[in-house]
Amino acid sequence: xxxxxxxxxxxxxxxxxxxxxxxxxxxxxxxxxxxxxxxxxxxxxxxxxxxxxxxxxxxxxxxxxxxxxxxxxxxxxxxxxxxxxxxxxxxxxxxxxxxxxxxxxxxxxxxxxxxxxxxxxxxxxxxxxxxxxxxxxxxxxxxxxxxxxxxxxxxxxxxxxxxxxxxxxxxxxxxxxxxxxxxxxxxxxxxxxxxxxxxxxxxxxxxxxxxxxxxxxxxxxxxxxxxxxxxxxxxxxxxxxxxxxxxxxxxxxxxxxxxxxxxxxxxxxxxxxxxxxxxxxxxxxxxxxxxxxxxxxxxxxxxxxxxxxxxxxxxxxxxxxxxxxxxxxxxxxxxxxxxxxxxxxxxxxxxxxxxxxxxxxxxxxxxxxxxxxxxxxxxxxxxxxxxxxxx
Numbered sequence: 001x002x003x004x005x006x007x008x009x010x011x012x013x014x015x016x017x018x019x020x021x022x023x024x025x026x027x028x029x030x031x032x033x034x035x036x037x038x039x040x041x042x043x044x045x046x047x048x049x050x051x052x053x054x055x056x057x058x059x060x061x062x063x064x065x066x067x068x069x070x071x072x073x074x075x076x077x078x079x080x081x082x083x084x085x086x087x088x089x090x091x092x093x094x095x096x097x098x099x100x101x102x103x104x105x106x107x108x109x110x111x112x113x114x115x116x117x118x119x120x121x122x123x124x125x126x127x128x129x130x131x132x133x134x135x136x137x138x139x140x141x142x143x144x145x146x147x148x149x150x151x152x153x154x155x156x157x158x159x160x161x162x163x164x165x166x167x168x169x170x171x172x173x174x175x176x177x178x179x180x181x182x183x184x185x186x187x188x189x190x191x192x193x194x195x196x197x198x199x200x201x202x203x204x205x206x207x208x209x210x211x212x213x214x215x216x217x218x219x220x221x222x223x224x225x226x227x228x229x230x231x232x233x234x235x236x237x238x239x240x241x242x243x244x245x246x247x248x249x250x251x252x253x254x255x256x257x258x259x260x261x262x263x264x265x266x267x268x269x270x271x272x273x274x275x276x277x278x279x280x281x282x283x284x285x286x287x288x289x290x291x292x293x294x295x296x297x298x299x300x301x302x303x304x305x306x307x308x309x310x311x312x313x314x315x316x317x318x319x320x321x322x323x324x325x326x327x328x329x330x331x332x333x334x335x336x337x338x339x340x341x342x343x344x345x346x347x348x349x350x351x352x353x354x355x356x357x358x359x360x361x362x363x364x365x366x367x368x369x370x371x372x373x374x375x376x377x378x379x380x381x382x383x384x385x386x387x388x389x390x391x
Contacts, residue, residue, distance in 0.1 A: 010371045010378070013327045014304055014362035015161055015189060020255070021214040021262060028216055028255040039248045040239055050250050057257025061221055064260040065187070065206060066197035073222045073244050074253050078188035081207035081222035082111040084244065085184050088230035089153055089205075090119060103128040103146040104155040106347035107136050107165075109186055112155050113343070130156075134348050135297040136165040143172065147179040154183050158190035162331055162344040162360055163296030164305025166194060173201040182228055188212050188220070192263035193271055193302055204228045210252070214365070215259030219252030270365045275303035277372050278363050282306055284376040289383055293354055295345070304363035311353035313386050318359060321382040326375055329360045 011019070020028075031053065039054045041047025058069045075081045086102070093100040104116055106129050120127040128146050132138055138156065147154060154176050159166045169185060176183040182204035187196060192213030198206055205228060209220040222244075224230065236245035285308065286292050293309040310318070315330045322328065331342040345355045361375075 009325060009327050010375050011327045012361050012363060012367065012371065012375055013329050014364035014367075015164075015212075015360060016329060016362070017211045017217060018214045018364050019366055020211075020216050021259065023262065024215055024255050024258045027258045028251045031251045031254045036250065039250060040237065050248075053250065053254050054248055057253045057260075060257040060260040060264070061208075062223075064196075064264050065191060065208070065223055066195075066199055066201075067206075067223045068199065071198070071223050071226065073224060073240050074248060074256070075220050075222055075244060076218055076249075077211070077220035078109075078186060078207040078209040079111040081209075081220055082109075082184070082186055083115055084222055084230065084233055085205045085207060085224075086112070086115045086153070086155065087119070087233055088243070089182065089184075089228075090125060091231035091233075092229045093152055094124065099126055100124070100152040101126040101128065101150065102153045102155065103130055103143075103151045105130045105132060105138055105157070107132045107160055107162075107344045108155060108157055109161055109188070110343075112157070112184075112186060116155070132165075132347050134350065135295075136160050136163050136344065136348050137297055137300075138167060138172075140168070140171060140175065144175050144179075147175055147181045151181055154181050156183070156185060158185050158187040158196070159194070159302050160296070160344060161189045162342060163307040163348070164189075164301035165297040166190070166300045166302060169196065169203070170201045173203050176204075177202045182225075189302065192259070192267055193304075198223055199225075210256040210259055213259055213263050216252055216255040219249055219256050221256065266365075271303040274363050274365060274367065277367055277369065278304055278306050280369075281361070281363070281372045281376060282308075284372070285379060288376065288380040293357075295348075295350070295354070295358065304367075306361040306363070308359050308361065309350075309354040309357040310359075310383055311351070311357050313357050313383060313390075315357055315359050317386045317389075318379070318382050321385055322378050326378045328362075328375075330358065331360060 037046035037050030039050040058072045061072050062069045090100050102125050119125045184205045185203050186207050188209045191208040204225045206223040211217040232243050239245045295307040341355050
């Protein structure tokens, strides 16, 4: 739970952000207050120790996603990583006379969609959209046709940030390799939850954020295959091979590294337990709310994702009743404050009442059985309250 001592809120919005693991937070504090050196300062021992800490963190990140340390670029998070990956690739390709062609799924995160839309409106790229079905799944035959048509970059997320559908990264990577198409994978919702083998599968670029798997907010990484060419978006001190210059965020980087180390050790066991709690919550809600709809792929979803709809009941009415006791959301945190319905649910072609009644619930390793019990009661009471008010 989060909140003041007078008002405890059950936190089930783990897709938006996760609480920092106390073990990670302790690590971060140490590198903020004691080992606070600049990793680029080569003239003193404090800088040397900072550089060594960054190297160790780099190994942990690489190990978790199946990459090598030289593939890792540290950023402020997945949004920056995605922008560097897409814009940096396009800037490099613009050296030739051919207009770059990018293919993306219609269920991608706004960081991908908006970046590609901006480049398309500027007339710098041709943009191809690959549709998803009613469970947010991709048709791999359509994806292969897009690759065979001659594209310069494919962008497909590892798991959907709203409905939790997991995409077959290994199969997608194999298709892109057979057509020599670089594959950018937004893995921000998947790192630390499902196994990823960056080099073995042949992914070209992969984006991640620490705060999605119990690390600090404001730090992430772009994993880049060594033969993939990028142009930098920023210029400065030349750090990180000049591709992402600026003083390294030492506390954030070591926090990211420690979070990766812990997920490598604990992910398998944690995700099984999270999945059990998620299934229990779904069963309780279905028993108490007969018209409940479960969105996404029921066979292939993130363990902690429970995306529901209550047709005929606006999600805003539910949120208004539970916001002081239960932290859930109506969709992506990056789109908060935006009144338009979820682009993901729209892309899935769901009926209007299902879209309007959608709620995203996200469980994590700190979710307790008591949280699940109370959340089920709070949601059930909120639904009954709205129905009575609408009667």
